[in-house]
Amino acid sequence: MGSSKAVLDSSRCKGxxxxxxxxxKDALFxxxxxxxxxYTTVELNEEACIGCGVCYxxxxxxxxxxxxxxx
Amino acid sequence: MNLKVPESITFAKTGFxxxxxHGIAIRLIAEVMEEMALTEKLLAVVDVACSSxxxxxxRFDTVMAAHGRPIPTAVGVKHIRPENPVMAYFGxxxxxxxxxxxxVHAALRNDNICVFVVNNSVFGMTGGQMAATTLPWQKTxxxxxxxDPKKYGTLDITKVIGQMDxxxxxxxxxxxxxxxxxxxxxxxxAFEKQLANEGFCLVELLSxxxxxxxxxxxxxxxxxxxxxxxxxxxxxxxxxxxxxx
Numbered sequence: 320m321g322s323s324k325a326v327l328d329s330s331r332c333k334g335x336x337x338x339x340x341x342x343x344k345d346a347l348f349x350x351x352x353x354x355x356x357x358y359t360t361v362e363l364n365e366e367a368c369i370g371c372g373v374c375y376x377x378x379x380x381x382x383x384x385x386x387x388x389x390x
Numbered sequence: 391m392n393l394k395v396p397e398s399i400t401f402a403k404t405g406f407x408x409x410x411x412h413g414i415a416i417r418l419i420a421e422v423m424e425e426m427a428l429t430e431k432l433l434a435v436v437d438v439a440c441s442s443x444x445x446x447x448x449r450f451d452t453v454m455a456a457h458g459r460p461i462p463t464a465v466g467v468k469h470i471r472p473e474n475p476v477m478a479y480f481g482x483x484x485x486x487x488x489x490x491x492x493x494v495h496a497a498l499r500n501d502n503i504c505v506f507v508v509n510n511s512v513f514g515m516t517g518g519q520m521a522a523t524t525l526p527w528q529k530t531x532x533x534x535x536x537x538d539p540k541k542y543g544t545l546d547i548t549k550v551i552g553q554m555d556x557x558x559x560x561x562x563x564x565x566x567x568x569x570x571x572x573x574x575x576x577x578x579x580a581f582e583k584q585l586a587n588e589g590f591c592l593v594e595l596l597s598x599x600x601x602x603x604x605x606x607x608x609x610x611x612x613x614x615x616x617x618x619x620x621x622x623x624x625x626x627x628x629x630x631x632x633x634x635x
Contacts, residue, residue: 379413
C-alpha cells in the first residue's frame with residue numbers, strides 16, 4: 320500500500336456515495352462537478368489516497384481502477 | 391496492487407439506478423470468470439426484470455428467460471452444453487415468488503447449475519412492491535403500513551431448501567468491502583462445485599435498492615448490513631464437497 324493510487328472515470332459515477340462512506344482515508348468527496356446525466360460525481364484527494372482498493376470494491380458503476388504509482 | 395474491472399464488462403450505460411447492487415454482483419461474477427479462465431465458456435441466463443440489464447453489462451453468452459424462469463432455462467442449457475459452466479442470474483422476486491416452484495424442484499433434483507439471487511427485499515423493476523423476502527414491518531408501495539408478518543410471513547430460502555441434498559447454499563452481502571469480498575468467494579466456490587459436477591449451488595446476495603426502498607444510497611447500504619443481514623444471516627449453509635451426484 321502507498322505505492323498504488325485510485326484512478327477515476329467520473330463519467331461513470333452516479334453519485335451513490337458508497338466510496339465516500341467507505342474510504343478509510345476520507346480521500347473521496349463530492350465537490351461541484353456534475354456529470355452529463357446530472358449526477359454529482361465523486362472526486363479524489365490524491366494526496367490522501369493509499370490505493371487500498373476499497374473504492375474499487377464497493378463501487379457499483381466501475382468508476383475506479385487501482386494502479387501502481389509511477390513515482 | 392492493481393485492480394481493474396475485467397474485460398468482460400462493457401461499461402455500457404445501463405439503467406441500473408444509483409447505488410443498485412447489481413453492478414457489484416456483475417463485477418464479482420466477471421472477476422471470478424476471469425480468474426478461472428471461464429469468461430469465454432460461461433453461459434448465462436437472466437430474467438426479464440432488473441437482472442436483464444446485465445445483458446448489456448457483460449460479454450458472456452446470455453439467454454433471457456421468461457419471467458421467473460432462468461433456472462429451468464439454465465437447466466436446459468446445461469443439459470445441452472454439459473461442459474460449459476451455466477448460471478442463472480436474477481432477483482428474489484423471480485427466484486422466490488414467480489419462479490419458486492422451479493427453484494425448489496431444481497434443488498430437489500440437485501441440477502448441476504449455479505444460481506445467483508440478488509435479494510433486495512422487493513419487486514424492483516415493477517416499482518417496489520412487497521415480496522416474499524420483504525422484512526417484517528417493512529414499508530413498500532403495496533404494504534404502506536408495513537408488512538404484517540402474521541399475514542404474510544417472510545421467506546428465508548435457507549429454511550426452504552436448507553435440508554435438501556444440494557451441493558452449496560450460501561448467502562453474502564453486497565455491502566461494504568469485506569462483505570463484497572466474502573460474496574465473491576462464495577460465487578467462486580459455487581462455480582468450482584459446478585465444474586466438479588457436485589450439483590445445485592445457490593448463492594443469495596443481499597443487495598441495495600435505494601430507489602424502491604426510498605432511501606439515500608448510503609443509508610441503504612447500511613440497511614443491507616444491519617436490517618437485512620440481521621434477518622437473513624449471511625454464511626454458508628450447505629457445503630457438501632466431493633461429488634454428491
